Amino acid sequence: MCLGIPMKILELDGDVGLVEINGVKTHINTSVIENATIGDWVIVHAGFAIEKLEEDEAKSTIDLLKEAELI
Amino acid sequence: MNYKKIDPVLIDQLKNFSSEKQIRIMEVCGTHTVAIHRFGIHKLLPECVKLVSGPGCPVCVTPDSYIDEAVFLARSGCKITTFGDMIKVPGSKTNPEDSTRCSLDRERAAGNDIKIVYSPMDALKIAENTDKEVVFLSVGFETTIPGIAVTVKKAKEKNITNFSVLTSNKIVPPALSALIDDQSMIDGFLLPGHVSTVLGRTGYSFMEKLKVSSVIAGFDPLDLVSSILLLLSLIKKEDYTVVNNYQRAVREDGNPVARKIIDEIFRADEVEWRGIGVIPGSGLSLRDEYKAWDARHKFDIKIDNVYDNTGCRCGEVLKGLIDPPECQMFRKICHPDNPVGPCMVSQEGSCSAWYWYG
Numbered sequence: 531m532c533l534g535i536p537m538k539i540l541e542l543d544g545d546v547g548l549v550e551i552n553g554v555k556t557h558i559n560t561s562v563i564e565n566a567t568i569g570d571w572v573i574v575h576a577g578f579a580i581e582k583l584e585e586d587e588a589k590s591t592i593d594l595l596k597e598a599e600l601i
Numbered sequence: 602m603n604y605k606k607i608d609p610v611l612i613d614q615l616k617n618f619s620s621e622k623q624i625r626i627m628e629v630c631g632t633h634t635v636a637i638h639r640f641g642i643h644k645l646l647p648e649c650v651k652l653v654s655g656p657g658c659p660v661c662v663t664p665d666s667y668i669d670e671a672v673f674l675a676r677s678g679c680k681i682t683t684f685g686d687m688i689k690v691p692g693s694k695t696n697p698e699d700s701t702r703c704s705l706d707r708e709r710a711a712g713n714d715i716k717i718v719y720s721p722m723d724a725l726k727i728a729e730n731t732d733k734e735v736v737f738l739s740v741g742f743e744t745t746i747p748g749i750a751v752t753v754k755k756a757k758e759k760n761i762t763n764f765s766v767l768t769s770n771k772i773v774p775p776a777l778s779a780l781i782d783d784q785s786m787i788d789g790f791l792l793p794g795h796v797s798t799v800l801g802r803t804g805y806s807f808m809e810k811l812k813v814s815s816v817i818a819g820f821d822p823l824d825l826v827s828s829i830l831l832l833l834s835l836i837k838k839e840d841y842t843v844v845n846n847y848q849r850a851v852r853e854d855g856n857p858v859a860r861k862i863i864d865e866i867f868r869a870d871e872v873e874w875r876g877i878g879v880i881p882g883s884g885l886s887l888r889d890e891y892k893a894w895d896a897r898h899k900f901d902i903k904i905d906n907v908y909d910n911t912g913c914r915c916g917e918v919l920k921g922l923i924d925p926p927e928c929q930m931f932r933k934i935c936h937p938d939n940p941v942g943p944c945m946v947s948q949e950g951s952c953s954a955w956y957w958y959g
């Protein structure tokens with residue numbers, strides 16, 4: 531249940547970010563990370579970004595989670 | 602089994618690790634549990650190392666009484682909003698019509714208002730658009746708590762008075778201390794990845810004083826194997842420095858913004874962990890300024906005496922004292938379609954991981 535999924539911030543309006551996962555766009559809250567910026571990769575858990583992440587790490591984590599059938 | 606991502610040299614190192622003393626290590630993260638079983642990492646361990654699963658899944662450590670409280674509120678006409686994982690967890694109260702145990706799933710089938718949400722913020726939005734009392738089931742560890750804190754703060758700012766949370770949140774460090782004090786005999790911990798994102802490496806500095814080795818680990822099979830090897834070498838050297846082997850996502854001091862908001866909304870309290878009991882300081886209650894959003898303050902929740910006569914051994918599983926197949930009900934009576942305990946309900950529960958992957 532503590533699983534965080536890497537997502538990329540596509541748009542940002544205040545502390546609400548638009549992200550995409552598996553082709554589905556959704557809104558997340560970015561108020562608990564510092565200086566959220568469009569283009570950032572973030573770990574998203576229960577609708578909140580909890581940490582930033584490098585792009586290559588984000589992509590390899592997504593691959594792993596898919597392989598482990600966790601997403 | 603899938604070892605393709607792990608360097609064969611590491612696999613050999615692990616298989617050939619030797620120790621005169623039997624070593625017990627514990628993972629305390631449901632996602633680690635699933636990954637370890639999915640990739641068969643526990644099967645690579647030598648005889649002298651036993652890897653056990655601890656209380657790493659928030660759903661599994663939620664006590665019966667909490668489900669009973671949620672069922673009481675649902676039957677009182679509240680709209681219950683919850684993460685999907687909680688829906689099948691059995692409570693203790695029997696259903697009057699057929700004397701089976703209650704669950705939110707059954708309440709929903711009986712016509713009570715139960716809604717699965719992805720985020721606590723979704724629950725708040727629901728409250729904004731209804732006159733009904735909306736209760737959010739506030740479970741989860743450090744990863745989940747900051748979002749719940751932000752949501753409660755928003756509810757107060759916007760004065761949304763038909764929203765409240767039923768808390769059973771848990772924080773990991775006091776549980777680790779309790780396990781070290783207990784009879785679990787753990788020599789070292791694989792610390793959770795995403796919980797540590799919030800806590801940081803420094804959040805575990807107490808482990809050094811308790812003289813137990815620990816490594817913060819990621820979820821990749823390579824991460825897990827290298828973290829286990831690292832942990833074993835620390836244990837052998839009696840080195841109790843907390844090692845961060847997941848620096849890509851976990852900073853030294855974690856996420857201070859997230860911790861600040863938790864502290865603003867919640868205060869430390871005792872809370873019951875299923876199978877382990879009440880651990881002082883391991884739970885969170887809303888601060889007095891936020892009492893109006895506390896479901897226990899708002900509603901006069903009455904639950905009967907809680908009893909557990911199912912024979913479920915989740916408690917022992919959660920302390921790493923038995924592996925799920927040692928439970929007589931495992932696979933025979935208890936399986937994901939008919940879960941007796943929460944460790945079989947949750948996808949990240951140990952019993953479920955053993956059921957699907959062995």
Ligand code: SF4
Nearest residue numbers: 914915928935942952
């Ligand atoms: S197999 Fe079922 S009954 Fe046994 S401990 Fe696990 S959840 Fe409980």
